[in-house]
Amino acid sequence: MLIPTRILVPGECHGDCVFVEPFSFWGGFDPTTGCISEPSHPSFGLCLSDLILIMVSGRGSSSSSSVLAEGIRRGTAPRAIITRELDTILVIGSMVAGGLYGSCCPVRCVDASHWSSVICAKRLTLLFDTMIAINDDPT
C-alpha cells in the first residue's frame, strides 16, 4: 500500500515502525540511550533507536530541536519520524543535525485522511519520491 507524504526532511529508509502518543524530546527522550524517559508516558522506557517513529506531533519544550539533533549525532534517534501535524521544532532539529554532521533523520507529514493506515503499520519504506510504502505481511 502506497501513501503520499509531504517531505519535510528528505531521505529514504526502511524498517520497523512504532506509533506512540506525543512526547516532548526535551524532558521526554534520553539522547544517551534513545529511550522515552517520561515516567507517565504510555511507552515509557521504549527504545526508539532504529525504529521509524510515528506520532501525531511532538509536544512541549522548544528545546526538543536540540535533543533530537543530539540524538541524531549520537546515533540514538529514531530512523525517521512521521507525523500528522507539521511540527517545525522536530523538523529544525533534524535539519541542523543533517547540516552539521551529515546524519539523516527523514521527517515526513501524512495527511489526516491517510493517518489511520499509517498508525497501524508495522514496517514502512520511505521511498525517494513523496510516497511511503506499508510493508506489512498479509494476515
Next chain:
Amino acid sequence: MIPIESAHIDGCLYHGQVSLDFAERLLGWGGKVAVPTTLNVSSLDRMTPSNVKLEKLDWEAAKRLMDAYETLGCKPTWTCAPYQLDARPRFGQHIGWAESNAIVFANSVLGARTNRYGDFIDICAAIAGCVPETGLHLSENRFASWLFRISVEKERWLVPELLYPLTGYLIGSQCGFAIPAIDGLPTGATEDDLKALGATAASSGSVAMFHAIGVTPEASSIDEAFSGRAPKQVVVLDDAAFQDAYTRLNTLREGDTITAVSLGTPHFSLSEFEKLLPLLHGKRRHASVEFFVSTSRSLIQQLKQTESARTLVNFGATVVVDTCTYITPILRQGRNEGAVMTNSGKWAHYAPANLGVHVALGSLQECVESAIQGKVCRC
C-alpha cells in the same frame, strides 16, 4: 518574511555537543544578532556558582556555550521569563521567541505575535531580524478553535494556585496544536496566574496561544476569541477532570517526607516574591529540606536593595539565578531519592523524568508549611 522587534533564545541551554557545534558554527561565520535578543536559562548559576554541581567537562561546555551566545550579541539575561524584564513586547508586535512558556505568554497575555520557535531557528531569526509571515503572525490564525468551560463545584479547585496550573495541564493535554479558549476564569486573573496556566499548557501539550474569555487581550468575548465562528470542540472541565490532573501531577501523598521545595518555574516575579516573603518572615525551613527559589539576575538585584534578602537567608532559602532546579544538578538528592514540593505545574510535569524525583503540587502557603514541617502539608 516579516521583520521582528526582538528575539528570545532557548538554544543557550547545553544539551550536548550539538549545542556548541551549532553556536560556534554561527560564530565562525561572523554571526551577529540584528535585533534586541534576550537569553533563556543556561545550565549554570553565574552569581552563585556553587549552587550547581555539574561535572567539570559539562561545566566548561555550558560556559563555552553561554560565551558563544553573548559573543553573537545576545543580552545575558538568562531567564525563562523575558516578559518580566523591563523591556517587553507590546501588543501586536512581531517577535521571534523560543521557550515554550515565554511563547505562550507573549501571544496570549501580551498580545505580541510569535510562532512556536525552537532551538537553532531562534538565533537564526535573531541574526536575520525576520521570520516567515505565517502562523500566529497572521491575524486570521490567532482565533480559538477549542472551547473549554470551567464548571467546578469544589472550592478547592478555585484556589488560584491550583486553578491555573491544573487548567493549563488539562487544556494542554487535550487540544494539541489548536488554540484553546477558556471560559470561566476569574476576570481578576493576574499575570502570575496566566504565566502558570500557559507554562503548564505548553508542557503537557503544544499550546502556543490561549484565550481566557474576558481576561486576555484578544478575547473580550467568546465571539471575539472565535471570530464569530462556532467552536470545533467544546470540553467541560469539571471536578473529576481537575481531580485527574491533580492526581497526575502529585506522586506524593499528604504526610510524605520531602527533601526539597522548588519555587520559581517559570522564574519568580517581583509580585510572587511579595507574596512569598511574609510567609517566610520569622520562620525557618526544616533542617533536612532544601528550599529553592529560581529567578532572574535582574530581579534579584532589585530584591537585594531591600530587607527581602535577609528574610530569605533567615528562612534558609537558596536563590537560584540564570538557571532552574530541574535542568541542571542543584538538588542534593540524586535520582530516585528526592521528594520535592512545588507550586509549579511545569516543574511537577517535567521533574519526574528529568530528575527522577517524586513530586507534590501545592499552593505557595503549602510549600512553605511543608518546608517547615519536612513533609507534605495541605492547608
